[in-house]
Amino acid sequence: MAQLNVTSVPWIDSGDAPPLALDRDKRDIISQGIADPLVDYDIVPLTYTNSRWSAFFYRVDEAALRRILPKCLELEDDVVEFWYVDHLHTGLGPYGEMGVTVSASCKGHDGNTYYGGYYPYMYLTQDAAVFAGREPFGFPKKIAYIVCQEHGGKEDDGYGGFGNDYFNFTMERRGYLIHTATGRYDDAELSAKPSFYGDPKYGRMNLRLITDPSLRTTKWDLTYLPSEVTKATAAAMGRPETEGQHRFQLKPESIRTASPGAIRSWALTATPFDNLGAMMPVKELIGLMSFNFDLIIPGADTLWTQTIERTNEDIGDLLFSTPYQYTMRHRFPKPPGV
Amino acid sequence: MAEMFAVTQIPGAETGEIPPSPVDRDEKTAIIYSLVDPVWDIDVLPLTYTNSRWSAFFYRCDEKALRRVLPDCLELEDDIVEFWYVDHNNTMLGPYGEMGVTVAASHKAGDGRTLYAGYYPYMYLTQDSAIDAGRVLGFPKKEAFIRVLEHGGAPDDGYGVMDGKNYQFDYFSFLMIRNGYVIHSATGKYDDADLSAKPAFYGNTDYGRMNMKVVTAPDLSKSEWQLVYLPSTVTKDLATMMGRPDTEGSHRFQVKPESIRTAGPDSFDWFMQATPFDNLGHEMPPKEMIGLMTFSFDLIIPAGEVPWTETYTRDATWAGAAKPYRFGLRHRFPKPIGLGA
Numbered sequence: 206m207a208q209l210n211v212t213s214v215p216w217i218d219s220g221d222a223p224p225l226a227l228d229r230d231k232r233d234i235i236s237q238g239i240a241d242p243l244v245d246y247d248i249v250p251l252t253y254t255n256s257r258w259s260a261f262f263y264r265v266d267e268a269a270l271r272r273i274l275p276k277c278l279e280l281e282d283d284v285v286e287f288w289y290v291d292h293l294h295t296g297l298g299p300y301g302e303m304g305v306t307v308s309a310s311c312k313g314h315d316g317n318t319y320y321g322g323y324y325p326y327m328y329l330t331q332d333a334a335v336f337a338g339r340e341p342f343g344f345p346k347k348i349a350y351i352v353c354q355e356h357g358g359k360e361d362d363g364y365g366g367f368g369n370d371y372f373n374f375t376m377e378r379r380g381y382l383i384h385t386a387t388g389r390y391d392d393a394e395l396s397a398k399p400s401f402y403g404d405p406k407y408g409r410m411n412l413r414l415i416t417d418p419s420l421r422t423t424k425w426d427l428t429y430l431p432s433e434v435t436k437a438t439a440a441a442m443g444r445p446e447t448e449g450q451h452r453f454q455l456k457p458e459s460i461r462t463a464s465p466g467a468i469r470s471w472a473l474t475a476t477p478f479d480n481l482g483a484m485m486p487v488k489e490l491i492g493l494m495s496f497n498f499d500l501i502i503p504g505a506d507t508l509w510t511q512t513i514e515r516t517n518e519d520i521g522d523l524l525f526s527t528p529y530q531y532t533m534r535h536r537f538p539k540p541p542g543v
Numbered sequence: 544m545a546e547m548f549a550v551t552q553i554p555g556a557e558t559g560e561i562p563p564s565p566v567d568r569d570e571k572t573a574i575i576y577s578l579v580d581p582v583w584d585i586d587v588l589p590l591t592y593t594n595s596r597w598s599a600f601f602y603r604c605d606e607k608a609l610r611r612v613l614p615d616c617l618e619l620e621d622d623i624v625e626f627w628y629v630d631h632n633n634t635m636l637g638p639y640g641e642m643g644v645t646v647a648a649s650h651k652a653g654d655g656r657t658l659y660a661g662y663y664p665y666m667y668l669t670q671d672s673a674i675d676a677g678r679v680l681g682f683p684k685k686e687a688f689i690r691v692l693e694h695g696g697a698p699d700d701g702y703g704v705m706d707g708k709n710y711q712f713d714y715f716s717f718l719m720i721r722n723g724y725v726i727h728s729a730t731g732k733y734d735d736a737d738l739s740a741k742p743a744f745y746g747n748t749d750y751g752r753m754n755m756k757v758v759t760a761p762d763l764s765k766s767e768w769q770l771v772y773l774p775s776t777v778t779k780d781l782a783t784m785m786g787r788p789d790t791e792g793s794h795r796f797q798v799k800p801e802s803i804r805t806a807g808p809d810s811f812d813w814f815m816q817a818t819p820f821d822n823l824g825h826e827m828p829p830k831e832m833i834g835l836m837t838f839s840f841d842l843i844i845p846a847g848e849v850p851w852t853e854t855y856t857r858d859a860t861w862a863g864a865a866k867p868y869r870f871g872l873r874h875r876f877p878k879p880i881g882l883g884a
Contacts, residue, residue: 210815213825231768239614240664252865301879325580349881437859472548472550505761520784522569522571538638
């Protein structure tokens with residue numbers, strides 16, 4: 206038998222990676238497993254540089270939008286943002302992302318009204334980014350196959366300056382196509398935008414559900430990220446001059462748009478695993494806006510909470526399936542992993 | 544105007560195979576987010592597995608190294624660890640590949656009990672729902688590219704190969720990669736040897752399973768560590784809730800003895816390495832390789848109990864290890880495309 210075990214960790218000696226979790230103060234462990242966290246403290250502060258955002262705007266039936274909002278939120282706008290992001294430089298490494306943002310407001314326990322873009326759906330292409338979003342903050346992230354593609358319109362020599370007239374976005378999960386859209390930018394003025402575009406009073410909101418290992422309780426936390434860099438975040442970053450700036454820095458020179466007529470194809474389907482296509486179909490397609498941006502995501506406030514408690518009978522009600530019997534939601538192509 | 548195609552009907556919703564969205568149910572049945580479309584839902588429960596295939600390498604590890612990977616509230620019980628892959632085809636979470644390490648440990652609970660268990664310091668899976676469902680119970684799951692393969696040794700007719708009832712395949716290959724780096728690979732041929740030793744929890748119903756769950760507050764001001772314990776046998780409550788009172792007291796993990804294959808330490812090659820993203824190869828290298836045991840099994844995973852907690856707090860001066868808008872070795876790896884189309 207041949208055996209080779211490579212135990213060295215030279216990147217720690219060089220300072221390129223942080224000390225092993227087991228050699229640090231326990232306060233510096235923010236995620237399980239404690240021997241080798243999925244999300245470690247070298248993602249904090251969580252920053253993004255030169256990511257590319259592509260947002261379709263469309264109107265949705267207001268009753269449909271109210272249905273998907275948690276009871277602590279009020280709907281503020283029927284124009285939603287249906288977006289893809291191509292992330293290349295982030296504290297979590299590179300990944301693709303897709304999500305939907307709905308304008309909403311919440312009356313906080315402090316009596317103030319908070320406005321935010323609420324995320325009912327999110328998909329990403331890698332685990333650390335999914336769980337960095339889910340576990341502390343409540344972003345409702347799943348993993349999917351995602352393509353963000355811009356190309357064409359001019360020839361290039363391979364050193365930058367690539368064409369980006371044509372676009373293609375695709376998302377698949379568990380063998381089903383959830384969404385695809387293709388087309389060519391025409392740089393048209395779009396007739397409307399979601400109310401949170403350019404309005405710093407709108408932060409971002411998520412609903413986090415933490416169920417305890419016994420299933421006896423589930424704590425609901427509406428988490429809130431303000432749109433501007435707070436004094437505490439600016440100080441923690443060592444960049445006091447950023448206080449009051451928007452966390453999301455859009456690069457105006459990078460904007461491209463496509464009117465509804467320039468969006469060549471659009472397919473959105475509900476699947477047995479993902480109900481986005483059933484819950485948020487398009488009522489009126491407004492267009493597409495793509496742009497580059499930098500971003501920081503800080504710790505979140507909690508605006509509203511409730512705790513659900515369950516009796517033995519309630520826990521019994523959770524057992525929807527028949528033991529050792531498998532149905533269509535338990536059958537899909539086996540993923541090989543990322 | 545765009546050529547638009549919208550399919551709003553959910554296949555399976557009309558037959559009752561799929562539960563309604565939690566937004567249309569009693570809020571007591573919402574357990575996972577998102578509220579409108581959870582990453583896994585109540586149709587995962589009760590969480591059962593049928594005819595999965597487990598392949599466990601046994602090896603001795605330096606005891607000091609093992610004490611290092613255990614949390615302070617656990618005592619080490621054995622220097623033989625289980626380093627395992629699983630091929631899951633029939634589960635309430637759908638099909639997936641899995642890899643993990645189990646260490647025999649014990650915990651003195653506040654109520655006077657001593658709880659024995661296999662503790663999981665490392666785990667990797669190939670899909671998101673299974674990762675999240677496990678993390679709720681404290682399983683330390685990450686996602687990786689995992690291959691589990693048994694083949695060769697006997698020709699087959701194409702029928703019965705994929706139903707998991709063929710145990711005649713002689714050759715095996717196991718491989719795990721994450722963020723571009725190979726973490727582990729082992730290849731070889733079963734020789735059905737008697738293995739010289741097994742981990743303490745093999746065949747011992749005193750041993751349940753334990754995980755350390757970490758719940759961090761949204762503002763990062765604190766993290767609560769929760770030791771989660773799962774007993775090895777089906778409890779009365781679980782048997783009743785499943786509608787199978789006859790299963791009370793039976794082992795949750797049912798090995799199929801006829802499916803066992805083994806390989807002695809001279810029957811396989813082994814490669815393991817630490818990577819910038821995963822330190823298993825650094826923390827738990829083999830001191831003495833004992834062998835491989837592969838078998839098929841059924842399993843049920845119940846809710847857990849929490850016999851120990853501790854909370855670590857962070858004040859406003861706490862900062863992470865990254866520099867804003869600067870990216871280092873751990874932020875650069877091949878961009879994953881997701882689960883593969």
